[in-house]
Amino acid sequence: MDSSDGAAVVVGVDGSEPALRAVRLAAIEATRRRRPLRVVHGFIWPLLHVPPSAPAGGGLREQAEQIVATAVAEAGTAAPGVRVTGEIIDGEAAAVLLGETATAAMIVLGDRGLGGFSALVVGSVAIQVASYADCPVLVARGAPRGDGPVVVGVDGSESSTLALGFAADTAAARGAELLALHAYRHPTSTGPGDMQPLVYDEGLLHGEEERVLAESLAGLADRYPEVRVTPRAVRARPGKALTEASRTAQLLVVGGQGRGEFTGLLLGSVSQSVLHHADCPVAVVRGPR
Numbered sequence: 706m707d708s709s710d711g712a713a714v715v716v717g718v719d720g721s722e723p724a725l726r727a728v729r730l731a732a733i734e735a736t737r738r739r740r741p742l743r744v745v746h747g748f749i750w751p752l753l754h755v756p757p758s759a760p761a762g763g764g765l766r767e768q769a770e771q772i773v774a775t776a777v778a779e780a781g782t783a784a785p786g787v788r789v790t791g792e793i794i795d796g797e798a799a800a801v802l803l804g805e806t807a808t809a810a811m812i813v814l815g816d817r818g819l820g821g822f823s824a825l826v827v828g829s830v831a832i833q834v835a836s837y838a839d840c841p842v843l844v845a846r847g848a849p850r851g852d853g854p855v856v857v858g859v860d861g862s863e864s865s866t867l868a869l870g871f872a873a874d875t876a877a878a879r880g881a882e883l884l885a886l887h888a889y890r891h892p893t894s895t896g897p898g899d900m901q902p903l904v905y906d907e908g909l910l911h912g913e914e915e916r917v918l919a920e921s922l923a924g925l926a927d928r929y930p931e932v933r934v935t936p937r938a939v940r941a942r943p944g945k946a947l948t949e950a951s952r953t954a955q956l957l958v959v960g961g962q963g964r965g966e967f968t969g970l971l972l973g974s975v976s977q978s979v980l981h982h983a984d985c986p987v988a989v990v991r992g993p994r
Contacts, residue, residue, distance in 0.1 A: 723815025747801035864960030944978030961991030
């Protein structure tokens with residue numbers, strides 16, 4: 706895993722408990738990847754033309770500084786020795802984090818933040834950043850686990866290939882098994898405009914989908930000989946199959962957009978589904994726009 710470029714793992718904080726969970730996750734991830742950790746807080750009040758000293762007994766800027774200081778201390782506790790810095794940046798949270806993605810190794814954030822509607826499973830900031838980021842986005846969902854496999858969704862798309870590489874890197878860094886899960890429902894179209902057959906042989910279909918999975922994994926064992934890779938092809942809705950696998954996984958990795966999804970979508974339906982329902986942290990890996 707190349708960390709010579711000096712790119713940091715960046716975590717967004719807002720003082721909420723989900724953000725502190727993200728800090729702990731980010732600190733451990735930065736240590737594993739031998740990268741510095743950068744704690745960032747989006748300070749929106751100047752954009753709203755609110756006087757910095759408006760609250761009685763203390764200024765808004767001081768509150769923001771306390772949020773960052775608490776997060777930096779939390780990172781040091783979670784991963785002693787991690788190289789961590791903190792910064793307050795004027796701007797709305799999603800915009801600030803997206804501004805970091807061009808130079809970050811990874812963005813980490815909580816699934817919800819302060820001011821979010823409690824009924825929302827995943828907050829708007831997480832969805833926006835995962836939709837537009839130029840680097841992998843790790844969302845602190847579900848239960849943190851130190852064991853279990855790294856699970857990656859594989860469907861043969863370009864986005865899936867990027868996700869597979871990230872997942873293999875992560876499995877190597879964690880000393881974990883890599884479960885490559887390919888979920889399918891119908892025969893695969895082989896070209897634009899192709900129609901799926903109305904009648905097909907289930908055994909032949911499964912064999913064909915296993916071939917798609919094997920082709921996606923070709924060469925992976927040579928690049929990552931230390932990682933035990935388990936391929937699994939199942940007939941199921943991809944979002945449902947990945948969510949079920951997340952119950953025993955330490956990390957779930959998906960591409961930003963899968964095979965057969967509309968190319969105009971910034972974040973595919975499968976990625977959105979697991980962000981809302983997974984029972985472990987989720988990494989979304991997007992290709993270049």
